[in-house]
Amino acid sequence: MKAHWWSCVLGLLCMPAEVILSTWTVSQEPMSISQVRVNSSTKITCSTSLSETMGVYLHRGFHGKKDVVFLALDKGQVTQDTIAKNFEGRIHIAKEQQITEGHGFTWELSLLGLEDTDWYYCSWVYFNSVKGNQETRSSTGTIIIVRERDPQEQCRIHTENLIFMSVTAFTAILILFIGAVIVRSKRFKKKFRPAREVRPSRPNRPQHVCPHQTVQHCPYLITSANPLDFRGIL
Template sequence: MNAKWWSCVLALLCMPAEVTLISGTASQSPLFISNVWINSSFEIKCATFLPHPIGLSLNRRFLGNEQILYLHFSDGVVTKNTILDKFQNRISITKEHQDSGANYQFKLKLSRLELEDTDLYYCSWTYLDEQYNNCDLKSNGSIVIVREARPVKECSVPTVDMTLIYLSIAAAIGVFLTIVGLFVRCRRLKKNFQPFRGYAPPLPPRPSRPPQTSRPNQPRNIYTHQQQTADHRPYMMASTKTYGNFGNL
């Protein structure tokens, strides 16, 4: 690959002088294409200021200066003829608007690239001079370097895997916060907990006792209260009768 690349650079520097002199009437872009990979594609734009060209051909320089395809113009009809079999069904042609002022402008797209497609590609316009002789007008060319497949980074993680990792982390954080919230709530409930006490009806008011008067120099009769209590109980009766051998009660 490095040898082909240096060959492309040297070939571009050593192109014939007539190509540089007439590049003002035939242009091609881009000049250098390096970021193309196997099975990818690249595009080349070819334009000319010739009033009435009769054909356009795409050529490659390094591998025997081969002609890849030829486009023939006749009464506004473009006829495509692929010369090399290895480029069959790999090249598409699109006619573009003359926005740059050129009379004719085409976009050539080469797809399904291979490593052997590394080369210098240039456009050649065919026209008739004043003596009706066929002449070729070549453009400056485009260097195309096809690289091998891009290496897969071992540390790269697909988007789906990263999404699953982020969701797992978010779920773990949510569970942790939930557990912490329940723990704090239980601590608060335990701190403010008060046991339930059953309803007890209010006690009836106690009967008020009559005030007791006592004389200061008279000893208190301990039986006075009992006698007064007995007097206020009509269901208790005192009798002097005797009841058999039991005597007085």
Template sequence: MKAHWWSCVLGLLCMPSGVTLSDLKVSQDPTSISLTRVNSSAEITCSTLRSDPLSLSLHMRFPDTKQIAFLALKNGLVSKTTAGAGFGGRISAAPSQRIGDGHGFTVQLSLLGLEDTNLYYCRWEFFKKETSTSETLSSNGTVIIVRERDPQEQCRDHILDRILIGLSVAALCVVLFLCVAALIVRRKRFRRRFRPARAASPTRPNRPQHSCPQHGVPHDPYLVTSVNSSYYRGIL
């Protein structure tokens, strides 16, 4: 695509001087670069101030000059139209508004593809009575650049992509914010409900059970006492 575009620009800069001088008798519109989309149409208007044209042809300049349409004229009207190779069924011509005694035709190119990006120019053929020969005059070309998509649609797509990216980032930020807020609230509730556990006291070992001695009079066969103080018997 870029190679075609630069070729067309260089072609405009390197147009032969004879083509520029012939603009006084022939002209072509539009002269500016035309931007279209694939499978769209473009119209080129070829005009002349002379009243005796024999034919009109439309040419592509790059990479080699190629005739893509030929209109045979008779009394200023199209008598036959011939399309070049690859342009069959894609070219139509119709008379345009006349200027004085001159003639003009609008050539429409349909179903344009990326390979159709080129410099197109009109060439008129006239009959010279003085020399009984034909004379050809060419007009400045029209550069047609065919793109896959309309530049405005591409800009809209870029804007839409940026909006979607912005919304995605905003949604992600909101989700992260909600998650952090939920963690903070949960932490506060946990701290409010938290009660530290007391340290467990060590278990005391079981103390041994001590039986208390019975307080009584031990049995001694050799010693007998009596509560009666007057009675005492002992064995010596």
């Protein structure tokens, strides 16, 4: 059992330095997209567990690789060299005190403008003692998007505009509906003719005919009792 344990220890000691070097890592935070507004600031933290680190670059890479700033590390001394002239006075660097093995720095980019929208990543420069040359290892990077308004404010304004457009559309439809009803009612009034009142017909009154007494003249009939009356004959 002890012989097996010692064989494992010797195997680790005899492992090539390149394999051990491959376990060294670099990291960057935040890893997602960072959205900020104009004239605001944002922070990027880069760290590494590499030994014999000589320095670290901050690059921007959307439109080709461009160096922003370089930190030279020499026996614990940190020297800042701002390469991009448009970032002079706008980059503040603080050393991460929580990192015990390796190095870590926080870059604060201030007074951001729309032209600062880009992909920012760190490249650590270290000396490979096995190969005897200088090498670099880069982190994944952070995409910084600078907008004129804050993303939450932009979303709120978009929501307010959507509500305003909905209310406006509803009001316009309601006005059109009321106007159509008014026009239709006016046309109906022009075409409308009130019906005349139908009065019940009066019943026919019976005609009273007064009979006229007619005198029948009978020339040969004597209607008078007086024998001397000749009116009947005449």
